[in-house]
Amino acid sequence: MDAFSPAERLAVHGAQPMPLYHQIFQVLRQKIERGELRHGEFLPSEIVIAEQLGVSRVTVKRALDELEASELVDRKRGRGTQVTFRYEPKMLRAPLTSMLESLSVMGRETSVSVLSFARVGAPAHVASTLKIPLGAPVDRAVRVRSNAALPFAYYVSHTLPLGDGFNAKSLKSHPRLELFQMLGVRLREVDQIITASAASAEIASALDVPLSTALLQLTRIYIDANHCPVDHLLGFYRPDRFQYHMHLTAPERRR
Amino acid sequence: MDAFSPAERLAVHGAQPMPLYHQIFQVLRQKIERGELRHGEFLPSEIVIAEQLGVSRVTVKRALDELEASELVDRKRGRGTQVTFRYEPKMLRAPLTSMLESLSVMGRETSVSVLSFARVGAPAHVASTLKIPLGAPVDRAVRVRSNAALPFAYYVSHTLPLGDGFNAKSLKSHPRLELFQMLGVRLREVDQIITASAASAEIASALDVPLSTALLQLTRIYIDANHCPVDHLLGFYRPDRFQYHMHLTAPERRR
DNA sequence: CACTATTTGTCCGTATGTATG
């Protein structure tokens, strides 16, 4: 039985500016981290992999050595290469539907650090969503949220000036939505856009992932009781430590 | 003023088994595709970039040539390197909250092709979510959804056997949810999990993106009126062609 | 018009990394 799909075989050769051994490493790592190759399972021998992928044995060996260095497999001469990584379904889940629960739940079980806070001129995408002139003053905050000392979310927020109560110090001690409430902002609506993007350099280092890792990206616009957008939040989430969860029930039909 | 953040400077050196010139290419491409470097803007000269990143000029040149080959910039000797890519906010948006609207909207404006259809034994993650024994028979379908001939979604579905009406042919001509209804399945609940993942070889070729591109990933479990899960759907979406959108309104408080 | 500074294009030689048999 073949261990590699035709597409995987092609992908390993496709004139990519990346060493062959590392391409093979990536394909195998993905199989292990996704749970396709489970804990305890043996990989095919170096020779078999080399034949199936059409590369030399030395190249495969290097890829497997890299896997071992990443502590995903165990290799022993005469025995083979065995998966040691234990696949487990993801971790933290948050509801996406309700506006405020997430605040209380997340606030208690996770911690936030403020990387930067400053009054800046609104960049284009913020100005247009907040319906203010380009360059109008807004408070920009960059924060990282962690669960048990493991960072999983990176936030960049732009907020209309709310007064002195909204600053780096108060952000460190209070959840943002709580601050909004204390400062007299009555939130009524939220617009959310969900997509994915590759980790940029800053985000990659803040979340402790390799450059260009796939991240869940959420844009959230808070709108107050006067239908004025007051806050633009851009969030990036590590998919292995966080995911959104929703449960929907359809209305019963004519009974 | 510096064109590169400290993090970007570090990211370009981090002992990655990827050619330097390609790392630089990726950083710059990201800046352009995200709209940080706008249409018409000039990049710093090769020498300036080389100094800021601490690499040789030839290496920078290669990265810029790669950008030009990707049709993101225009290069002219004596003039410099100018961005030609026009940044525009994303395209197709779908509501995530309701169960059925998306069907009618998406069904009309997009087309689906069936890549494969077969009765298979349930793999572990499907068996556990559908609450059936490992290896129990299910219908596995792989499909690609396109908008104006541009593929944007890749689906892998596992469905409990519903009878002869559910096959490759009927899938090609009817939306899945319509088939469910025709076959007497009354859907009442949906469980959705949203996350992100890197494009595998198969998915990358089907969606026409490079390997390891960041994709939006959606797991959707359909549950019928008897609270039995009947279908497990795994969807991967190109973030540049599709994103989810939600609008929430908070209940008015004591007035 | 010439002159100059800037910027990209091209070439060389060398050292190191990658991939094969």
Add this chain to the structure above:
DNA sequence: TCATACATACGGACAAATAGT
């Protein structure tokens, strides 16, 4: 392990096009 071939990265040097003085 070794020899071979090719890609990557460096620093340097010079040519050619552009824009401004």
